[in-house]
Amino acid sequence: MALSGLEIYKLLPKTNCKECGFPTCLAFAMKLAAKQVELDACPYVSAEAKEALSAAAAPPIRLIKLGSGRREFQIGNETVLFRHEKTFFNKPGLALRIKDTEPAEEITAKVETVHTYGVERVGIEMTFNAIAIENASGDADTFARTVAAARAKTDLPFVLMSNRAEALKAALAQEGGHKPLLYAATVENWEAMAEVAKAGGVSLAVRSRDGLDELADLTTKLSNAGIADLVLDPGSRDLAGSLAQLTQIRRLALKKNYRPLGYPIITFPGEVASSEEEEVVAAAQYVAKYAGIIVLDHFDPAVAYPLLTLRLNIYTDPQKPISVDPGIYEFNHPGADSPLLTTTNFSLTYFSVAGELDGSGIPSWLLVCDAEGMSVLTAWAAGKFDAETIAKAVKTTGVAEKLNHRKLTIPGHVAVLSGELEDELPGWEIQVGPREAVDIPAYLKVWKQ
Amino acid sequence: MPGTVEIPKEKWTGAIRQVTLGATADQGGSRARTVTVGGETTLPFLFFEGAIPNPPVIALEVQDSYPADWSPVLLQAWGDALRDPATWARKAEELGADLIMLRLRGVNSNGQLTTTAQATATVRAVLQATGLPVIVRGPGQAERDNELLVAVAEAAAGERLALGLCEDKNYRTIVAAALAHGHLVIASSPIDVNLAKQLNILISDMRMPLDRVLMDPTTGALGYGLEYTYSVMERLRIAALTGDSMTQQPMICFVGEESWRQKESRAASGVPAQWGDLEKRSVTWEIVTATTLLESGADIVVLRHPKTVGVIRNTIRKLMAQ
Ligand code: SF4
Numbered sequence: 001m002a003l004s005g006l007e008i009y010k011l012l013p014k015t016n017c018k019e020c021g022f023p024t025c026l027a028f029a030m031k032l033a034a035k036q037v038e039l040d041a042c043p044y045v046s047a048e049a050k051e052a053l054s055a056a057a058a059p060p061i062r063l064i065k066l067g068s069g070r071r072e073f074q075i076g077n078e079t080v081l082f083r084h085e086k087t088f089f090n091k092p093g094l095a096l097r098i099k100d101t102e103p104a105e106e107i108t109a110k111v112e113t114v115h116t117y118g119v120e121r122v123g124i125e126m127t128f129n130a131i132a133i134e135n136a137s138g139d140a141d142t143f144a145r146t147v148a149a150a151r152a153k154t155d156l157p158f159v160l161m162s163n164r165a166e167a168l169k170a171a172l173a174q175e176g177g178h179k180p181l182l183y184a185a186t187v188e189n190w191e192a193m194a195e196v197a198k199a200g201g202v203s204l205a206v207r208s209r210d211g212l213d214e215l216a217d218l219t220t221k222l223s224n225a226g227i228a229d230l231v232l233d234p235g236s237r238d239l240a241g242s243l244a245q246l247t248q249i250r251r252l253a254l255k256k257n258y259r260p261l262g263y264p265i266i267t268f269p270g271e272v273a274s275s276e277e278e279e280v281v282a283a284a285q286y287v288a289k290y291a292g293i294i295v296l297d298h299f300d301p302a303v304a305y306p307l308l309t310l311r312l313n314i315y316t317d318p319q320k321p322i323s324v325d326p327g328i329y330e331f332n333h334p335g336a337d338s339p340l341l342t343t344t345n346f347s348l349t350y351f352s353v354a355g356e357l358d359g360s361g362i363p364s365w366l367l368v369c370d371a372e373g374m375s376v377l378t379a380w381a382a383g384k385f386d387a388e389t390i391a392k393a394v395k396t397t398g399v400a401e402k403l404n405h406r407k408l409t410i411p412g413h414v415a416v417l418s419g420e421l422e423d424e425l426p427g428w429e430i431q432v433g434p435r436e437a438v439d440i441p442a443y444l445k446v447w448k449q
Numbered sequence: 450m451p452g453t454v455e456i457p458k459e460k461w462t463g464a465i466r467q468v469t470l471g472a473t474a475d476q477g478g479s480r481a482r483t484v485t486v487g488g489e490t491t492l493p494f495l496f497f498e499g500a501i502p503n504p505p506v507i508a509l510e511v512q513d514s515y516p517a518d519w520s521p522v523l524l525q526a527w528g529d530a531l532r533d534p535a536t537w538a539r540k541a542e543e544l545g546a547d548l549i550m551l552r553l554r555g556v557n558s559n560g561q562l563t564t565t566a567q568a569t570a571t572v573r574a575v576l577q578a579t580g581l582p583v584i585v586r587g588p589g590q591a592e593r594d595n596e597l598l599v600a601v602a603e604a605a606a607g608e609r610l611a612l613g614l615c616e617d618k619n620y621r622t623i624v625a626a627a628l629a630h631g632h633l634v635i636a637s638s639p640i641d642v643n644l645a646k647q648l649n650i651l652i653s654d655m656r657m658p659l660d661r662v663l664m665d666p667t668t669g670a671l672g673y674g675l676e677y678t679y680s681v682m683e684r685l686r687i688a689a690l691t692g693d694s695m696t697q698q699p700m701i702c703f704v705g706e707e708s709w710r711q712k713e714s715r716a717a718s719g720v721p722a723q724w725g726d727l728e729k730r731s732v733t734w735e736i737v738t739a740t741t742l743l744e745s746g747a748d749i750v751v752l753r754h755p756k757t758v759g760v761i762r763n764t765i766r767k768l769m770a771q
Binding site for chain 2: 082258278303314
């Protein structure tokens with residue numbers, strides 16, 4: 001959390017020597033707080049003051065980078081509790097867990113599936129981000145071999161999971177320098193874990209078995225031992241308990257600037273789930289409520305796609321106008337004889353109309369007008385969806401060239417525009433469609449050229 | 450030894466109003482039990498700083514005629530029960546629904562308009578088939594809504610139905626009918642905090658007690674505006690807890706209707722292989738939409754698929770475990 005001008009002033013020499021170019025230290029402090037000058041402009045700041053100031057400027061939730069190259073992803077550095085306040089920036093990484101006790105072919109198959117899986121939505125390619133490999137065998141060699149075999153198949157970042165530092169050390173040697181996350185330091189093993197993480201220059205997860213006090217104690221020790229890149233596992237696995245813990249951690253970091261818990265969080269929705277559906281529910285909660293990494297125990301495209309879509313939705317910038325691009329949209333491969341409808345570019349209006357057009361199975365064209373992201377009635381009332389706007393869209397898009405008819409269906413709510421629109425668009429017949437999108441399929445069924 | 454981490458708690462001053470659906474014989478209705486929602490003094494499921502006296506509840510959707518346009522996944526899951534609203538409602542109760550949401554589409558399968566007599570007969574049949582409280586929604590066109598819901602309100606006087614949807618362009622007739630016959634109303638606004646408030650004020654100005662008003666913030670399904678609904682609900686809930694009286698209504702989300710309309714819930718072929726199996730994908734679509742909206746403050750989720758009911762019931766139970 002940034003310091004106030006007065007707090008900064010207390011750290012300055014208070015000599016008012018003017019060498020920074022400001023008449024007083026206080027004036028300089030105020031400029032610093034407003035981020036209009038650099039601290040270096042004052043030649044007399046003490047080392048302690050420098051450290052205090054740079055610590056205060058650090059983000060309240062540390063940014064952690066995992067992996068390398070094109071598969072690198074970053075988590076943390078979030079600044080708000082609610083997405084309407086600003087935006088959630090760094091999407092939680094989705095990972096699939098495999099265990100070194102599974103048959104080699106199965107491991108290979110799973111790694112390849114996750115590695116190649118990608119699905120597109122609104123022009124964005126959505127993928128999983130990591131593979132977690134658990135040392136379920138308890139044997140360091142088996143673990144290292146499994147990690148090596150997986151690494152041969154993918155450049156995805158790994159989460160290496162073991163409670164034994166030697167096993168992690170052995171696995172790290174096979175990992176190929178892709179910056180994995182080690183999981184996890186606990187009360188019992190944190191010193192040994194810290195050594196492995198430090199030697200490898202990689203991030204370390206910290207697991208508490210006794211709530212946030214133990215967690216904060218552990219991160220403080222690790223931080224003092226020189227490990228800066230930490231990821232938290234506060235321990236809860238049940239829905240209600242982990243919602244409370246993750247909310248508390250986020251609040252402590254953002255509202256109290258509480259450093260010991262200012263790190264991203266790793267979650268395991270499958271660990272107490274008795275079915276795949278329970279795992280999905282927990283994963284959905286973690287997407288919305290504050291996870292940095294979500295390690296799943298199942299992979300199925302029918303589940304991965306909805307979860308990736310949820311992540312895309314929740315991490316969309318809420319400040320962006322709720323609109324889609326104006327233009328011509330096609331449904332069910334329309335031809336020159338297919339009906340042409342029009343609506344506004346308010347996303348939800350568009351989505352409901354598009355959903356109905358698509359769902360009807362009937363080929364059609366949709367002309368989306370630029371109504372500044374307003375719904376049909378609001379835009380009409382505001383003069384943003386009038387005869388002129390619609391006529392302009394018809395002309396500038398050249399939609400007529402795609403058709404061998406001149407018929408345009410307008411939303412029922414703006415039936416009053418028909419006459420005026422026919423004046424604006426000579427040669428066109430304006431038809432009045434249904435008021436609600438839900439009635440569009442029935443309308444299309446009886447639509448005749 | 451480590452210090453104790455001090456958990457920051459919000460000091461909320463407001464509470465969500467409690468709204469009771471349904472009336473038993475003693476109360477002038479015929480329901481076997483009533484359902485109360487609302488009463489929260491904290492954000493969803495954050496028991497460490499407030500109370501959640503009533504868990505969110507599940508309504509299952511029933512329609513007045515065979516929903517031939519529904520996703521094949523739903524048609525298959527329900528089978529012939531969909532051909533008779535009473536049978537359908539009975540099955541919904543067996544599946545563990547807390548409420549029935551009867552949607553009067555106002556047209557039969559042949560596309561003919563239903564009469565008010567047919568609509569009231571359907572409502573009576575559903576009320577007889579189930580002991581659960583009932584929500585009744587009209588077709589969604591002002592004139593037809595008014596015509597059918599007024600008749601339904603009168604025919605089911607005293608049942609404490611929830612009638613909807615009331616929108617800013619059309620609420621007076623429905624509110625008056627609900628007032629006259631002892632029902633509740635659902636106030637629906639298009640994903641906007643101020644419009645939601647305004648409509649509650651208009652309805653309250655008609656002397657409808659606010660413990661008889663549910664709020665529909667307008668549901669966007671996963672991939673189709675879910676994030677807008679999610680955020681407007683969080684904002685409404687925060688406003689309510691901060692003491693803004695006209696935002697303190699329990700929220701209802703029409704999850705099933707929105708989720709099952711989408712291509713992801715309907716299309717088995719002609720879609721990318723990465724979408725996976727239709728049945729699993731479509732049910733997951735509804736589960737994820739419902740879960741996310743519960744996390745942002747839904748008091749009633751209206752669902753469609755039998756399997757979703759079990760999963761969401763279990764989810765609510767786990768979220769309510771303190
Ligand atoms: S240079 Fe440093 S000490 Fe001198 S006035 Fe500026 S802030 Fe104060």
